[in-house]
Amino acid sequence: MNKFLLIALGLSGGAIVGTGISAFITVLGVLVRVMDLSKTQRYGYVYKIAILLGSLVSTYIYIFELSIKANPVWLSIVGLFMGVFVGMVASALAETLDVLPFTSTNIGINRWIYLWIIALIFGKIIGSIIYWTVPGFY
Amino acid sequence: MDNKIYLQLKKHISIRSGQTVFLHDVADLLCPVDIKKKIKKLVIPIDNSRDNITTTINVIEIIEIINKILPQAVVISVGEKQVSIIINKEESKKIDFINLIKLAITCFLLFVGSGLAIMYFHADVNMHQVHETLIIAITGESTSPYWINIPYSIGIGLGIALFFGIFPMKNKNPDPLEIEMFKYEKDVNSYLENSNEKSD
Numbered sequence: 157m158n159k160f161l162l163i164a165l166g167l168s169g170g171a172i173v174g175t176g177i178s179a180f181i182t183v184l185g186v187l188v189r190v191m192d193l194s195k196t197q198r199y200g201y202v203y204k205i206a207i208l209l210g211s212l213v214s215t216y217i218y219i220f221e222l223s224i225k226a227n228p229v230w231l232s233i234v235g236l237f238m239g240v241f242v243g244m245v246a247s248a249l250a251e252t253l254d255v256l257p258f259t260s261t262n263i264g265i266n267r268w269i270y271l272w273i274i275a276l277i278f279g280k281i282i283g284s285i286i287y288w289t290v291p292g293f294y
Numbered sequence: 295m296d297n298k299i300y301l302q303l304k305k306h307i308s309i310r311s312g313q314t315v316f317l318h319d320v321a322d323l324l325c326p327v328d329i330k331k332k333i334k335k336l337v338i339p340i341d342n343s344r345d346n347i348t349t350t351i352n353v354i355e356i357i358e359i360i361n362k363i364l365p366q367a368v369v370i371s372v373g374e375k376q377v378s379i380i381i382n383k384e385e386s387k388k389i390d391f392i393n394l395i396k397l398a399i400t401c402f403l404l405f406v407g408s409g410l411a412i413m414y415f416h417a418d419v420n421m422h423q424v425h426e427t428l429i430i431a432i433t434g435e436s437t438s439p440y441w442i443n444i445p446y447s448i449g450i451g452l453g454i455a456l457f458f459g460i461f462p463m464k465n466k467n468p469d470p471l472e473i474e475m476f477k478y479e480k481d482v483n484s485y486l487e488n489s490n491e492k493s494d
Contacts, residue, residue, distance in 0.1 A: 185470065189457055192467055217431045225434035228441040234432065235425075235442035239449020240456065246412065247457045253470060257478040259400070268397055269471065273458050275401040276408045281451040283409025287416050288443035294422040 177211060184248040186241070243280065297366055299333070300324035302373035303353055306483060308380040315340055317359070320351065320377045329367065333360055340379055348486040350378045378487050412450065 181187055187207075191197045216222065247253075260269045287293050302322040309315060317323070318334040325333075336359055340349050353376065357369045416422070425442050433441075455461060459469035468476075 223434040228437045231441045232445040235446035236449040239446040240453035243450035243453020244457045247454045253474045257475040275405040277451040277454045279405035279408035283412045284447035287413045
């Protein structure tokens with residue numbers, strides 16, 4: 157009986173987290189932006205499957221501590237794509253998008269706003285590299 | 295339709311400060327050519343001396359102006375009920391010293407702030423634990439973490455550049471920042487329109 161309860165708990169918890177994570181990716185506009193950039197709006201269902209597979213595979217890796225024993229180069233490739241995704245999520249957060257137009261209009265440098273994005277990019281890259289290379293952050 | 299004037303007001307126009315606004319700037323007209331010649335250079339009386347403000351002109355005021363010249367004309371309004379006139383400061387093409395300082399300070403602020411924010415984020419979500427798990431999952435042994443850390447860091451920059459459409463591309467759609475700027479300007483304009491309506 158206790159085992160049935162555990163299964164029910166795990167199943168419902170997983171369902172909630174799954175809907176949450178897909179809503180998170182969709183609402184932030186990352187998915188829409190990727191489809192827009194690659195002009196692949198027609199293949200929306202492929203993206204759904206990709207998100208499903210990605211969540212499932214990473215859950216199994218995390219829970220069962222699996223290992224595929226591949227070359228470290230694969231680590232770098234996965235890392236690069238992880239970074240691209242995190243960069244997109246970070247810029248899609250409402251804070252960034254709301255603050256930039258407001259501030260640029262206030263101080264009157266609308267035409268130079270893309271310089272800000274460049275500053276943002278280098279700030280993120282260097283901040284992240286400092287976090288990983290300088291000891292003592294974690 | 296010899297004495298009928300169809301008048302379609304525009305939603306909003308923007309002018310430079312000091313510029314005179316004529317009737318054909320604020321509205322499209324449909325009427326006989328001789329009437330059109332008479333009325334299209336009518337001056338719309340607005341206070342154009344101040345910068346960066348929005349004034350609104352109601353269609354009633356415009357009909358009044360036309361009827362002063364042509365008392366027998368019938369004006370039929372088919373467009374907006376009011377037009378908002380945005381008065382812009384004349385923007386100089388070259389960037390002056392003060393703007394350069396502002397730009398430098400804000401760029402530095404964003405540079406430091408975004409770097410700090412990504413560190414906060416990594417510490418908050420225990421990112422190093424995830425990376426360690428991934429290192430074991432993919433290589434099966436404890437390789438140097440830089441194999442994943444450095445490409446990941448570069449990827450963050452790449453992701454932001456992609457999201458904001460920094461890379462030049464052919465026939466691209468407006469990027470999220472442009473859309474947000476547009477929304478913001480629209481909000482400001484509609485606020486100004488409303489506040490002008492109330493004060494009238």
